[in-house]
Amino acid sequence: MKKFNKIMSVVMASAVTAALFAGCGNADEKTPAADSSSEANNAEQETEAADDTASASGVFKIGGIGPTTGSAAVYGIAVQNAAQLAVDEINAAGGINGVPIEFKFEDDECDAEKSVNAYNTLKDWGMQMLMGTVTSGCSVAVAEKTAEDNMFQLTPSGSSVDCVKYDNAFRVCFSDPNQGAASALYIGENAVASKIAVIYDSSDIYSSGIYEKFVTEAANQPFEIVSAEAFTADNKTDFSVQLQKAKDAGAELVFLPIYYTEASLILSQASTMGYAPIFFGCDGLDGILNVENFDTSLAEGVMLLTPFAADAEDELTQNFVTAYKEKFGDTPNQFAADAYDAIYAIKAAGEKAGITPDMDMSAMCEAMKGAMPEITLDGLTGIGMTWDASGEPNKAPKAVKITDGVYTAM
Amino acid sequence: MSFISYLINGVSLGSVYAIIALGYTMVYGIAKMLNFAHGDVIMVGGFAVFTIVSTLGLPPILGILIAVVICTALGMAIERVAYKPLRNASSPLAVLITAIGVSYLLQNVALLIFGANTKSFTSVVAISPLKLADGQLIISGETIVTIIAGIIVMICLTLFVNKSKAGQAMLAVSEDKGAAQLMGINVNGTIALTFAIGSALAAVAGVLLCSAYPSLTPYTGAMPGIKAFVAAVFGGIGSIPGAMIGGILLGIIEILGKAYISSQMADAIVFAVLIIVLLVKPTGILGKNIQEKV
Secondary structure (H helix, E strand, C coil), rough: HHHHHHHHHHHHHHHHHHHHHHHHHHHHHCCCCHHHHHHHHHHHHHHHHHHHHHHHHHEEEEEECCCCCCHHHHHHHHHHHHHHHHHHHHHHCCCCCCCCCCCCCCEECCCHHHHHHHHHHHHHCCCCCECCCCCCCHHHHHHHHHHHHHHEEECCCCCCHHHHHHHHEEEECCCHHHHHHHHHHHHHCCCCCCCCEEEEEEHHHHHHHHHHHHHHHHHCCCEEEEEEEEEEECCCCCCCHHHHHHHCCCCCEEEECHHHHHHHHHHHHHHCCCCCCCCCHHHHHCCCCCCCCCCCHHEEEEEEEECCCCCCCHHHHHHHHHHHHHHHCCCCCCHHHCCCCCCCHHHHHHHHHHCCCCCCCCHHHHHHHHHHHCEEEECCEEEEEEEECCCCCCCCCCCCEEECCEEEEC | HHHHHHHHHHHHHEEEEEHHHHHHHHHHHHHHHCCHHHHHHHHHHHHHHHHHHHHHHCHHHHHHHHHHHHHHHHHHHHHHHHHHHHHCCCCCCCHHHHHHHHHHHHHHHHHHHHHCCCCECCCCCCCCCCEEEEEEEEECCHHHHHHHHHHHHHHHHHHHHCCCHHHHHHHHHHHHHHHHHCCCCHHHHHHHHHHHHHHHHHHHHHHHHHHCCECHHHCCCCCHHHHHHHHHHHCCCCHHHHHHHHHHHHHHHHHHEEEHHHHHHHHHHHHHHHHHHHHHHCCCCCCCCCCCCC
């Protein structure tokens, strides 16, 4: 109790001191200016203050989080760039409900802890809605925080089931299970192969999630899974055994529900051992052509389940690809497309809900939550996309093939 | 046929572990310390070759030589700056903790310089794969070179330690540091030489590791480093042939475990083997049973 009193007295004392200082400040401002120069200063200050309040209430602050460095940097950079592109376009066209958007992106290096830190940084900045995060693990961690704060969250590419388990969170991409099921469906319906091997990362939620649904859906399909081998995060350089087993089992197609870093190793080891099946992956393989110093000829013929191909001929895609190339000097991947759609989905829902920048975070979230299931978006990753209240998107699956070092629509 | 293929892959992986384990075991045998930064010297070797060959476009042989020089210098510098001042510290833990610190330092410096993006390492081996039994059995050039390099390194090292004067000095220092000094052996010089050789081997291991598994990140050396430590303990820490045998056995166990037990349990199997060996034969396969004299 004594200690408590001591602490209290210190707190009280500092509060009183602070009040005194504050009083000083106020008194100063109220003192009529003695000469013209200080008057001018005061006037300047007042205008600045007015500007500040205007900018605080005059923009929507949208934050983004994703890995712009690290093993999944290709994704984060694409999302950051494409989101900025969409924001610039929307601002040029008058913003959301006539209010411009301010966009800020933070790096999380694909690490859940850093992602939560990035979220807190953005909140300090004054973020009102979150477009992120890019990868599943981080997205799940940040979703806990956004649910606590009741902040509207739309992840472009967080595909694990738990990313949208709270009702404030939505996503643009397919969920992992849906990717697994869609891959099985695609391979079965298009008769790509009849004997299939799977190599997946059992220590990764994304990879094992897709794998489980793939196996479930495969039971209904005319192909057979002849080999299913796993690896873990601590043992992801040597794939000779997994490939040898797939080869021995006579697999014509190897399904790789994994990220591109490991996939690039698998491709090079398969080529060394003279094994050339069809490789089929999900959105995690997107980015394989950008691995530094990687021999892209190894990726020739690799198929990816992805909602976006940069060479698709529709006007929307072509305009987006041209603008992206012009600005960032690179061909956009599907993560870029997801992010671009995410920003436009926020715009569409924001207009439907009639949000204004002076709403508090929670009220804005409630309004957006109600509006999301009511919008229909013609985006890069699907025509007539709609959302469930659960946060899942509805759109048709598509696949692309790598030919001559670029993604080609099939 | 696939069994033979697994076996060859196991020997290849094991040879890399063995070369790394040699570095661990020599340093332990002579300086009586575990150099946990050894795995990260491998990574430095990998990045040195990557920079020289892929970025500067110089021939691989030159790259390897420069990498060996860089790693040797780095190993000696680490020993001089981080370990030597602590050699007479009251607790042997001090130098162990420092080694862990050096390991993180190297990883983070590499992270700063090269970034965390995975680099695809261009193999320095120009030998085309060997096809046996109508293409049923394919042995990659990297595998052949790794195994041969492992054998050459072991023979050279054994000859060096047993035949040369410096090698004899190493043996003497490992037996009794104090007595060796009384006999006129430069103990500090010998320990520095040990670090130099260990680090040069780390450079070679780095090149082989990255050629066989062409992905390079600042953390590339960490896991192989730990596995090689297991191999060194497995074979009997302090023993040169022990490290070689331990490394190769560990590689074979890992690959066969992956193939016939469970591909996701590979690491668990490796460490389970370590525990069993330590329970049955605490000094490792070739370790000497030294009785503590009171």
